[in-house]
Amino acid sequence: MGLSFGSVLRRGVLAGMLAGLAAAVMIWLVVEPVIRRALVIEDLRSMHGGQAAPPGFAAHGGGEPLVSRTAQVVGGAVTSVVVGIAVGVIFAVVFARVRERLPGRGDFGRSMVLAAIGFAAVSLLPALKIPSNPPAVGDPSTVGRRTMLYAVVLLLGVAVAVVVPTMDRRLALRGVVASTRWALDVAAVVVLLALVLLLVPGSPDQVPADVPADLVWDFRLASLAQLATMWLALGLAFGLLMERIAARSRALRPVAS
Amino acid sequence: MERKGHFAMTTVASASAVPSDTAVSVPVWAWALLAFAVFALYFVSQENGALLSAPAAQMLHELTHDARHALGVPCH
The missing domain is CATH 1.10.287 (Helix Hairpins)
Known part of the structure; x- marks a missing residue:
């Protein structure tokens, strides 16, 4: 009995949404505190007329902000959920395409393997080469x-x-x-x-002199923690949801030939 | 091509119980959906005025700002 693509896709969307929510919680818990520390540096720069920062690094906190900090925090969480759903859709399509070739015990194992590959290929590898940076770092030019x-x-x-x-x-x-x-x-x-x-x-880029090294390190670690959370939650949720189909079809057909 | 792949699976991975049971047929529209999801990811993580007007793009940038930093995509 083959599995329909629609049932795989629905689970991908749901698992992606849960992964996005889990990532949003991680952003709120571990990333936002570091962002707040970085924003203090941006504010100091605009107070000193940008003299502490090299040209081009002028904070976008200067003047009247377009969006309030609260809106940015909420917007960040919404973005995280949108990203989770989009990744979940891609995950489901790829999973359906390569399911029979993935190693691992059952769909749970396959899902975890695919999530680990996804994290390594599209999150960890780019982060190692072009590491994430907090606000106050990053030359717009x-x-x-x-x-x-x-x-x-x-x-x-x-x-x-x-x-x-x-x-x-x-x-x-x-x-x-x-x-x-x-x-x-x-x-x-x-x-x-x-x-x-x-x-x-x-x-x-060079990290500006007024940004402490431990702030940059903390931010990169927090960013990776958030990305790892998203992939882990996606692999777990998708795997468990897929296992439930298998369990149900076994329950429905106890004497399957 | 597809049949050859299946043949390989049954001969090589003969240890697994029923290889055909694990195959899911992916309809063509699924790839359009995948492309749309990739586009959505670009939109929330990288759109800075290539498609939107400058004020709209700036608004989007500010709203997605924290997640863009957290996701590690180059932001500014």
């Missing part, structure tokens, strides 16, 4: 270049996630045993990721 580099690393991460399993299947077709294939897969992932990290240029 280089944002185009940084965005381009970020997108390139993200796409290369996706490419590695596609190429290595494809290579694995080719080797399997030629009768290469599983243990040898796994060793080759790990070696290929390590070599390809090392090439991406070594060959793609990093961010051209």
Whole structure:
């Protein structure tokens, strides 16, 4: 009995929404306190007429703000849920397409494997090359270049996630045993990721002198915690929801042939 | 192509019980939906005036600001 795509997609949307909510809670708990520390630096700059910051770093907190801080915090949470749903939709389509090829015990295991690959390829890898920054860091004149580099690393991460399993299947077709294939897969992932990290240029920005290093570190850690929460919640929720279909179909057909 | 893949699955992964049971057929519209989801991600994380008017883009930037920072996408 095959599984309909619609039922997979619905679970992806629901799991994505839950993941977005979990990420919003993490933003509120761990990211917002660091953002507040960074905004103090931006406010100090605008009070000193921007003299503490190099040119181009003028805070966007100067003058009358377009949106209040409260609206930004609420907007951030809404954005997180929207992002969660969009990621959930993509996750469901990819899961349905590659389900029979994913390793792992049942749909829960497969879901967790896909979430781990997703986190590594589109969240962790770009974060290692172009790390996230709090407000008060980031030269507006280089944002185009940084965005381009970020997108390139993200796409290369996706490419590695596609190429290595494809290579694995080719080797399997030629009768290469599983243990040898796994060793080759790990070696290929390590070599390809090392090439991406070594060959793609990093961010051209320097962190301004008035931003403490521990603030930047705390922010990057908080950002990764939030991203990891989103992927973990997505993998858990989607996996559990998929397992419920399996449990129900077993209950409905206790004497299935 | 598809059949070849299936053949490979049954021969190589013969340990798993019923390989065909795990396959889900993905309709063509699903890929359009995936493209739309990618577009939505671009819109909330990166749209800064390429598609919207400048004031609208700035409003969107300010509203999504905290999440953009948290998600680690280059913001400003």
